[in-house]
Every structure is written in structure tokens, then in C-alpha cells.
Amino acid sequence: xxxxGNLERxxxxxxxxxxxxxxxxxxxxxSKFKSKADLLKGYATAFNVTDNQTAVVRLSSLAxxxxxxxxxxxxxxxLTCRDRNRIALQSDILGASALGIRNVLCxxxxxxxxxxxxxSMGVYDIDSIQLIKILKDxxxxxxxxxxxxxxxxxxxxxxxxxxxPFSDPLExxxxxxxxxxxxxxxxxxxxSVFNIERFQExxxxxxxxxxxxxxxxxxxxxxxxxVKMTERMQFHIPGVDMxxxxxxxxxxxxxPEKEGFNISLELIEKIKAISGIHGxxxxxxxxxxxxxxxxxxxxxxx
Amino acid sequence: xxxxxxxxxxxxxxxxxxxxVFLIGCSECATMCKTGGEEEILIMKKxxxxxxxxxxxxxxxDPACNLQKSKIQFKNVKENLNKAKKLVVFSCGNGVxxxxxxxxxxxxxxxxxxxFLGEIKHANEFEKNCIMCGECIQEIFNxxxxxxxxxxHMLNGPCGGSRDGKCEVSSNLDCIWxxxxxxxxxxxQLNKFxxxxxxxxxxxxxxxxxxx
Numbered sequence: 001x002x003x004x005g006n007l008e009r010x011x012x013x014x015x016x017x018x019x020x021x022x023x024x025x026x027x028x029x030x031s032k033f034k035s036k037a038d039l040l041k042g043y044a045t046a047f048n049v050t051d052n053q054t055a056v057v058r059l060s061s062l063a064x065x066x067x068x069x070x071x072x073x074x075x076x077x078x079l080t081c082r083d084r085n086r087i088a089l090q091s092d093i094l095g096a097s098a099l100g101i102r103n104v105l106c107x108x109x110x111x112x113x114x115x116x117x118x119x120s121m122g123v124y125d126i127d128s129i130q131l132i133k134i135l136k137d138x139x140x141x142x143x144x145x146x147x148x149x150x151x152x153x154x155x156x157x158x159x160x161x162x163x164x165p166f167s168d169p170l171e172x173x174x175x176x177x178x179x180x181x182x183x184x185x186x187x188x189x190x191x192s193v194f195n196i197e198r199f200q201e202x203x204x205x206x207x208x209x210x211x212x213x214x215x216x217x218x219x220x221x222x223x224x225x226x227v228k229m230t231e232r233m234q235f236h237i238p239g240v241d242m243x244x245x246x247x248x249x250x251x252x253x254x255x256p257e258k259e260g261f262n263i264s265l266e267l268i269e270k271i272k273a274i275s276g277i278h279g280x281x282x283x284x285x286x287x288x289x290x291x292x293x294x295x296x297x298x299x300x301x302x
Numbered sequence: 303x304x305x306x307x308x309x310x311x312x313x314x315x316x317x318x319x320x321x322x323v324f325l326i327g328c329s330e331c332a333t334m335c336k337t338g339g340e341e342e343i344l345i346m347k348k349x350x351x352x353x354x355x356x357x358x359x360x361x362x363x364d365p366a367c368n369l370q371k372s373k374i375q376f377k378n379v380k381e382n383l384n385k386a387k388k389l390v391v392f393s394c395g396n397g398v399x400x401x402x403x404x405x406x407x408x409x410x411x412x413x414x415x416x417x418f419l420g421e422i423k424h425a426n427e428f429e430k431n432c433i434m435c436g437e438c439i440q441e442i443f444n445x446x447x448x449x450x451x452x453x454x455h456m457l458n459g460p461c462g463g464s465r466d467g468k469c470e471v472s473s474n475l476d477c478i479w480x481x482x483x484x485x486x487x488x489x490x491q492l493n494k495f496x497x498x499x500x501x502x503x504x505x506x507x508x509x510x511x512x513x514x
Contacts, residue, residue, distance in 0.1 A: 082454075086501060108454055108461050111471050122454065126501045129458040133498065145501060164462035172483050175495055176459045183498055191462060238470045239462035 002139065003156045005074050005102035007046040010279075011187060011216040016272065017279030018300050019076060019189065019218055020044040020291050023053060024064035033064065036288045037071050043295045044282070046103055048189070051078040055115025062092060065101050076160060077101050080109030085125035086134065086145050093135060097155030105160040105189065106131040128161055129183045135159050136184030160187045163217070165202035166195065166241035174205045181215050188215055189281040192222035192233070195241040196270045203274050212276030219271045221282045223290050224250050224260035261290060261297075268298045303421075304331040304394040305428040306414040308342070314390065315353060317411045322356035324379075324386035325413075326401055328366035328393035335428060337414045338362075338392025346392070346413070358385040366397025373404055383408075436506030442494065444485040449502065451478035457499040459483075 010017045020040060025033050040047065049064040065075035077096050079089060096104065108128040112120045126134070126145075134145045135157055142154040161180045165173055177188065193199045199219065206212055224230045230250040234242040246263055253259035271277055280300075284290050295301050308314075325343050332338030340362050347357045359382030363372045376383060383389075388409045391398045395416040402410045418430035433450040440447050449455050453471045460479035463470030469477045486492050 108456065111453055111463070113453075113471055124455045125504065127454065127456045127458050129498060130501045134501075162462070167460070167462045168464045168466060168477070169460070169480050169483050171487075172459060172479075172495060175492070179458055179496065179498055182496075238465045 003102065004158050005046065007074060007076070007103050008158045008186070010045045014278075016300065017046075017216070017218060018044040018282065018295055019046050019048060019279065020282040020284070020288070021048040021050060022064070022068070022288060023050050023286075024059035024061065026056070026058050028059065030059065030067055033059075033067065034071065037068055037073055040288060040291055041071070041073055043292045043301060045279075046074040046076050048076045048078055048105060048281070048283075051080045051107070051109070052083065052115070053078075053110065055082065055110045055112045055117070057116060062096055062099075062101075065096065066099055069100055074103065075101055076103040076105050078105045078107060079131070080107045081124055081126050081128060081131055082109030082112060082122050085123050089126070089131060090134065090138065090144055093138065093155050093157070094150075097157060098153075102156060103158045103160060104135065105162070106135065106185070107162055129179050132159055132161055132180055132183040132185050140184075158186050159184060160189060161185045163188045163190045164239045165190055165193075165199055167191070167239035173202065174209065174211070177206065177215075178209065178211060181211060185215060187278075188217045190217065190220045191239045192220040192283060193267060193271065194222075194233075194246050195243050196267060198241060199271075200274060203276055207276045212278075216278040217276060218279040218281040219274075219277050221264055221268060221271075221280050221294075223264040223282070223284050223287060223294060224256070225285075225287045225290075226256050226260075227251050229285070230256075230260075257290075261294065264294055265297055268294070268300075272298075303334055303419070303428075304396070305335050305417045305420045305430070306332055306337045306394050307335075307417060308337045308346075308392065308414050309412070311349065314346075314411070314413055315355075318350070318355055318388060318390065320355060321387040321409075322358055322385060323350065323388045323390050323411075324358050324383050325350075325360035326366065326389055326391045326393065326397075327360065327362040328364075328397050329362050330365040330367075332366070332393045332397070332414065333362075334422065336426075338366075338397075343392060346390075356385075358382045363393065363397065363400075366391065366393035366400055369400050369403065372400055376404060434507070435502070435504070436509055437503055439499075439502075442499065443482045444489065444491070444494075446478055446482045446485065448478050448482065451476075455502075457502065459495065 049061045051061040061078050065077045068075040106128045112122045139157050142150050163177045250256050327338035327343040343360050361379050390411045390413045392413040398412045419432045420428045420430045464477040467480045469475040
């Protein structure tokens, strides 16, 4: 019997789940991280702790996850293949599970050339799909990647991964999601959704293959805070499809934050109506304070 | 072919540090990619002499990665070699080491940076196509290698950074997974995309010697 956390329970009970992202600090002072966590406590079932996102060095996702655990928040440990080979990844997973972390999000990782150490060597010994399979085999078969038995306790994990409904080549995206399911993923968090029509089309394909019955899908929500951030999302983040009408609303708004908030609520309403969606994942980049009011206004606060 | 590029002249001058030099080129890859053929060596000789650096001579090894052949070629230019304090090699990184192996008492400088194993697309354009991983699995990908051509070595499809057929790391770089996917589609082999590939056996890339 696997010891899962609340996220698995909420999703298995068929409830609409909320997860949210909290980025660890760029340094050892965790006071702001802790106050963000205090603010968010209760507003999501589980919280993603990012793993050196955009390849910028930050406090480790493992340490950040432990801080959350100690504060009574359930973490989702993000784990990228960029900085660690299969030895380090499996080792970190053993450590995470022993520390009581029950959720992990398997990512290949943003390329190091985008970060603050572009001179670094990327590892990429394995990719995210292989990581999913390795973790599943560790949990279910009790074996390491080399098939050797784990002699002293296998990890307890709810395994997650990302999906990119808007990235090119578009037509391979459901296939790639299906590969993640075949590899053994339990839940999916998608790239931020702005183009709801295209997201619906993607979900139509997902449902036609009954993928929504095999995995819990949480749709990504990113509240837009400013014109600058909107333009960045629109033109510089691969895999984000932002329709002009949404970007225009932010540009024309007297209060872009208020407009961004409203857009998020509208998107959540539409997403809730899509069959096969099991929750939302809120990524409020450097604007975590807005999460509680989004969750409350969306009627998702329990 | 091994693709190299000449180092910046300032860097070469800094390494030479006004000492008398002998220049070494290579007849094969470095000639093809115009970093160490006779033409480039003669231009370099002229530039160095304009900077009042003594160039005692030059040789184009045929090729620089062949130890025994290089030894013979060096015998013919022994006199000029002995007048130099430093040898500047314009070949790939292998050629530099072949030269170092022969001359224990001379300082060896690499005049090039070795970039990759690649294809000559056009006379002046080269593209990385292989990282010599020791275990070729290209048949799975219809001959397009993601191990060498995807910056994340993705074996199971494109990451989220593929856009309009290009890689997010560089707009000059095709997303090789886009190419592979289109090839599968064209050949009616989309089922090949669905198979999950296990982690690569990188131990195969640890060969340091081969004796026939």
C-alpha cells in the first residue's frame, strides 16, 4: 500500500484540485518564502517547488519542499534532468521520499543557456519520460534504473509531469502526453492556458483517446500582472499561445492587475466546464499574493 | 568531418608572446573548413610576420591525426623546426596532441577551437551531426540523430521549446524532433513515435582505444 498525500486523495475522490507554484529564494534567507507559504496555506492542495526554474540558481527544490512540509503545506517536488544524472536523480528521490515528500513533478528542464550560468554543462542523461518510468519502477517494482533491487525501502510517490498543448509540432502533443502515461505518470500539469479554443481542441483529442480516464489533468493558469509580463509571455515563452484579444485587454486596461485577475477567473470558469479536466495549476510568477483571491473568487476555496 | 574554427588573432598572439614559431596545418578537415589548410597557414604567416613575429617555417600534415606519417613529414622540415620555440597547430584537437606527442621539448599551441563532428552543408557552412556516443541508434529516428542534434539529447520526442520547426536554444538550429516527426508522418510510421526509449547506455561512449 503506497502512502500518498492529499493531492492524490483529492484527485482520486474526483474533486476539482488546485495546485500552485512557489519559487524558492535566490539565496539562503527563507523568510519571504515562508511568508508566501503562510499566505497560501489552505488555498491549494499542494504546492510546486520549482527546481532552479529558467536555469537560474535558487535554493534547492528539495530544501524548499522540506520547509513547506514543516509548515504543514504539501509540496510537489519539481525535479529536472538538466542538472543531475540518473544516479543523482534517484538519490534525491530516495531522500525526498524519506523526508516525507509524496509528490514529484518530472521535467526535462529549461536549457542552461537561458539561465544565469549559460557557461554550465547540461547533463540530460535522461529525459522526463525516462524519469517518470524510473520513478514508477522504483515505487512499484522496487528497483533502480539498472534493475537492481532497492534493498532498504522503496519510495512512496505520486508522479507528475508537464504537458505542452500549444508547442510545436502541435500534432505530436497528445502522443507525447500518451507516452508519459505509458511511462507511468499519475498527474499532469499543463503549460499556462490562454487560448481556450485551442486548449479545448487538445482536450477533445485527449478525451477521444480516453486519456483523461488514465491520468489527472490540471490546466495551467497564469495571472497576467502587467503589459511587460504579458508581452514576455506572448512573444518570448515557447509553448505559450496568447491570443491577441487577451493581450489587448491587458494593454488597454487602466488597471492591468485587475484585468489580469479577471481574465484568470474567466479562464478558470471555462476550464472547469471542460470535461476531463481535474483541476488547475496556478503559476503566478512573482505574484503569489494574488492566488488566495483567485481561488476564493473562483469558488475553489475549501 | 571534424569542424574547427581559428582562434581570435589576439588570443593567438597572446599565446605566442613574441616567441619564434613554426606553423602546422592539416590537409584534411582543417583544410576543408578553412582553419588550417595551406592557404590559411600562408595568410597567418604573413599576419604574424607583420606583427614582427619570426615564423621559422610551416608544414601541412597529411593529415595531422596520423602519428607515423606526421613523424616522417617533420623530418623533412627539421632544420626550420629547431629554430622555433613554439609550434602553433591549426588542426583539430587531435592533431594538436599528435604534435605534442612527437615534440617533447617544444611548446605546443592550438591555433583553433575544435567545434564538432559535422556535415559540410555548403562550402562555407557546417552543421553538427554526431557526438560519437559509441552506440548508434539512428535507425529508430529515420536517420536524424537527436542524441547529437537536440541540445537536451531528448530521446522521446520534442520538449516544449520547439517553435515553427526551430529549437528554442537557437533560431539557427532546426528542432530535430520536428524533422523526425515529419519523417515518421511522411513514411506512415507514426507508431515509431509512440515507443518509449529507455535511457541511453552512456558507458558505450567511454571507449578510449581501439586496436584492430
